[in-house]
Amino acid sequence: MSQLKIRALAYQELAHPLLDPRADVATTFETIAERVAPAMNFAVQTVPENEREQIAEHFLCSTIVNTCFTVGDIDWATVRRSFESRVSAAPETFINAYECASWGYALRYYFKQNPEARYVLVSVLDANIYNFEFWVWNHNWEHSGFGCTTVLLERTGELTNELVTGAAMGGNPMMEFATALRRVIGARKHCTLALPFFPENIRLMFDNILKAFERLPNDHPRWGHAFGNDPWIAIMLDALKKGDGHTGTYLGASLALNGYYCMTEVDVTPETRLLLNELPAAERAAVPQKKAANENVIVLATGGAG
Amino acid sequence: MKAAAVPGSLAARPAGATAVRANLSFRFHAEQDYALYHDHRGLGRAPVLLDWRQCFAFFEAVVRAARAAVPDLEMILIRANGPHGDWKIPPLLLEESVLLCVDPAFQARKLERSRDFDRFLVVDHGIKRLPLEKGDNRLRLELWGPDANEAAEQLAALRGRLTEYEIDWD
Numbered sequence: 001m002s003q004l005k006i007r008a009l010a011y012q013e014l015a016h017p018l019l020d021p022r023a024d025v026a027t028t029f030e031t032i033a034e035r036v037a038p039a040m041n042f043a044v045q046t047v048p049e050n051e052r053e054q055i056a057e058h059f060l061c062s063t064i065v066n067t068c069f070t071v072g073d074i075d076w077a078t079v080r081r082s083f084e085s086r087v088s089a090a091p092e093t094f095i096n097a098y099e100c101a102s103w104g105y106a107l108r109y110y111f112k113q114n115p116e117a118r119y120v121l122v123s124v125l126d127a128n129i130y131n132f133e134f135w136v137w138n139h140n141w142e143h144s145g146f147g148c149t150t151v152l153l154e155r156t157g158e159l160t161n162e163l164v165t166g167a168a169m170g171g172n173p174m175m176e177f178a179t180a181l182r183r184v185i186g187a188r189k190h191c192t193l194a195l196p197f198f199p200e201n202i203r204l205m206f207d208n209i210l211k212a213f214e215r216l217p218n219d220h221p222r223w224g225h226a227f228g229n230d231p232w233i234a235i236m237l238d239a240l241k242k243g244d245g246h247t248g249t250y251l252g253a254s255l256a257l258n259g260y261y262c263m264t265e266v267d268v269t270p271e272t273r274l275l276l277n278e279l280p281a282a283e284r285a286a287v288p289q290k291k292a293a294n295e296n297v298i299v300l301a302t303g304g305a306g
Numbered sequence: 307m308k309a310a311a312v313p314g315s316l317a318a319r320p321a322g323a324t325a326v327r328a329n330l331s332f333r334f335h336a337e338q339d340y341a342l343y344h345d346h347r348g349l350g351r352a353p354v355l356l357d358w359r360q361c362f363a364f365f366e367a368v369v370r371a372a373r374a375a376v377p378d379l380e381m382i383l384i385r386a387n388g389p390h391g392d393w394k395i396p397p398l399l400l401e402e403s404v405l406l407c408v409d410p411a412f413q414a415r416k417l418e419r420s421r422d423f424d425r426f427l428v429v430d431h432g433i434k435r436l437p438l439e440k441g442d443n444r445l446r447l448e449l450w451g452p453d454a455n456e457a458a459e460q461l462a463a464l465r466g467r468l469t470e471y472e473i474d475w476d
């Protein structure tokens with residue numbers, strides 16, 4: 001049993017392309033906020049109105065929403081306002097530095113800051129703002145999935161080992177991550193593993209290393225690699241499959257391309273509320289054909305001669 | 307809570323720096339990918355003084371200097387936004403007492419209101435690490451604590467430990 005309960009879990013799948021690739025970035029974020037607001041509000045509304053002020057933080061995390069800030073097309077304050085006008089307890093803090101593991105590092109920060117907190121909201125938004133082809137398909141994980149998870153966690157007791165963050169700094173982050181998972185779940189065999197969705201050849205390696213432990217299915221063909229959303233989608237699908245009265249204790253885990261990883265032990269209870277907003281197949285990203293390894297590469301020299 | 311702040315600007319590349327690859331974190335494939343570069347070329351006039359690797363080294367130097375100059379420092383908030391090229395965030399910056407976030411100044415205002423920490427440092431900046439990055443190489447260190455005079459003294463000590471970087475403090 002974990003001291004972190006999933007009070008609400010929602011996933012809004014997002015279309016690809018979301019809008020015209022040359023659309024104004026502020027308009028793109030208005031569209032995103034409009035589409036994900038119902039799922040965020042669904043999560044907030046699972047808490048009685050007189051308790052909602054206890055939701056003191058809502059983190060918005062991402063892997064691929066970053067270039068818009070780098071090039072200065074928009075700033076976070078503007079994006080935040082797009083959500084504030086539509087969502088009660090709108091996201092206030094944006095974290096993407098840790099890529100797919102950002103949600104775990106956000107939770108670590110929050111509970112260090114506020115170990116007595118009861119509720120925390122975390123959303124994981126991955127939308128392809130500029131329709132970059134790399135984010136649609138690449139050799140690392142093949143096709144991607146786009147959408148936004150919102151999870152409302154309730155802390156029901158003192159946290160001990162519910163959160164794990166780390167970084168695989170060697171040459172084979174996948175293997176290091178799998179080994180770290182085996183070490184962590186070895187001490188908590190009551191958990192079911194909710195892992196990132198990866199192509200079958202990668203998951204075979206995970207299956208091999210983690211064969212002694214229960215694992216949720218790898219639905220990469222349907223969902224693609226949806227970045228930090230994957231473990232939450234997997235938990236959602238399992239809970240929906242179980243139906244009314246669903247219960248489960250999961251170790252959800254994400255791994256970044258640069259090796260940062262996070263894990264959290266969470267409970268689904270019969271009180272957990274679920275919302276899965278899938279898109280019709282025609283609105284999802286078309287899965288491109290596999291590419292040759294010699295894609296065009298642009299290298300921008302910074303000049304740095306001292 | 308009270309704060310002391312020192313603004314400044316990075317003025318030069320670190321001594322001994324050599325040419326490096328810019329290392330975008332992902333590859334361009336399609337015409338629309340290159341369009342982004344086309345639309346943003348010549349972004350701003352500020353020079354690139356630190357690449358991502360050097361910038362991480364700079365943040366590490368700030369963290370070390372802060373810990374030496376400010377006893378009981380509980381949290382360091384640093385502005386960071388991917389992509390970081392191929393560069394991995396070094397372990398020091400992944401520690402529990404550091405948060406990398408997109409808008410540390412806003413987060414600092416939240417921390418001030420919540421009073422969850424007695425002492426924290428905000429590292430805000432506009433360091434430009436790629437030609438395709440908007441930045442002005444400005445820097446602002448802000449130290450929050452129970453006493454403004456003490457914070458100002460500690461910030462001065464912190465600055466004194468960053469002499470290997472050429473920074474024009476305002």
